[in-house]
Amino acid sequence: MEDHGEPRDYWKLHFIVFLWGFTGVLGELIDLPSIELVFYRCLLASITLGVILRKKLRVPARRAIAMFATGGVIGLHWVLFFLAVKVANVSVCMVGAATISLWTALLEPLMVRGRVLKRMDLVFGVLVIGAVAIIFQSETQYAVGFAIAIAAAIAAAVFSIINGFFAKHTPHRVITWYELTGACLFCALCLPISAHWLSEGRGLDLMPSAMDWFWIVILAELCTVYAYSEYVSLLKRLSVFTINFANNLEPVYGIILGGIILGDYQHLGAGFYIGTALIALLVLTHTGMSRRKRLTIG
Template structure:
């Protein structure tokens, strides 16, 4: 998709979804399971719920099904890296690293989509976000490992978002989500040995969540995945991948607020973090206004 074709309500829905996704980092902090197990349960629960919702319309051509399952594996990798960054650093730092997704999208879309040209303004906005992230990074060097993991997760997010833009044109959004959640679940199941030996801090596999963990997992799977992720896929029919991913840069702002309220992150974050986060919020609002304005008739 080259241009945004959405109505004002699509932009409002997009920003509401970004607000919902802002809770995912906090949920990753609240859930005591390792990153791989969190995503395994998240995608498994979402697969069951989505399977019931689309039980009469889930069939698609085999080639497309395989492509969506493969994309689901990439989504699983993105989520594992995301929650790993939360565990290694904290909610706010992880979600700021994710903000680089807009630059990755601006660079990768012309390479992955035929006839998609590199838009100068997209690149400028993306570079400005990177500058804001750099301000934060320099002020929080103790979290460098978490930043780098989150930036890698952002790269994966840009790739699967572009791929989803192709599926959205031909397949119902909940069917896409079903196949991708099954793929993510399969990816995490294959990664369980890695989690047991390297990512669980010596606890081994942790496949029996506590009652509180299971409750938060249900929120993560049903609200942040079945609802929010499916609606995100549906918006790809009307809004460009870059616009959606750029709006996602507000996640750090919501994550920062939640991290401050729930976990006291503000006690360990310096002035540079807040300067960069404020700049990101301003850039997202400016890009939303620019995207809408260029579609309006002049005069």
């Protein structure tokens, strides 16, 4: 799929990525294990969308099942994402998430019939990995958190590619409701895992504090209902790779916000800033090249 978006689509995309950059900070601020956190995020978001859409949710049964199943992949992505935040920190998690462009470039030709591996996509994906390596070379104490974040990025690449199919036939908010509901069910099934292995001996933690509820509502309504549904809408006009490559700015925004709100900057070396600057430059370059290509074709 080539890009057919207008300039406002690119601005909207980067605003969505900025909101997603804030989710890592919210994951640190919310004092819940990752599975319970995602469970409440998806539960509130799916209820909100269900009230808004009501009778507009009817779709063919096979497609509904496929979207529910894709929601499980999304739930897995978010659980791994927030787990990486809690095992390491916001900055390390965000850097691992930046590898999504490489996984998209490699997986899309395998998952989409007729999609060939583009040299430009692969080159930019590899360059992002190089920038990540620069960032991570002095942060090996966070290796486990980094590995979890990379697994989250692979899951994100998979569901982004699948959503490219759904976006052609189904309204974006309907897709979002089915997938968020599927993610909520996935997390509900995983609650025993959280109780035994992820809660640090607390068992199930299903009673958020008042402050936790405040942050969960922001996470569910702004960073999920709005941001995720608009992201699905953009899949109608922008390629999966363009969207996922722009997501490489998520660690930049997340690191900046983590530094301002959580003081993460105290633990970051020069390599971290060099790598994030390279990621930002690569994203801007790729976006510019994609737009010029679209204008030339048009």
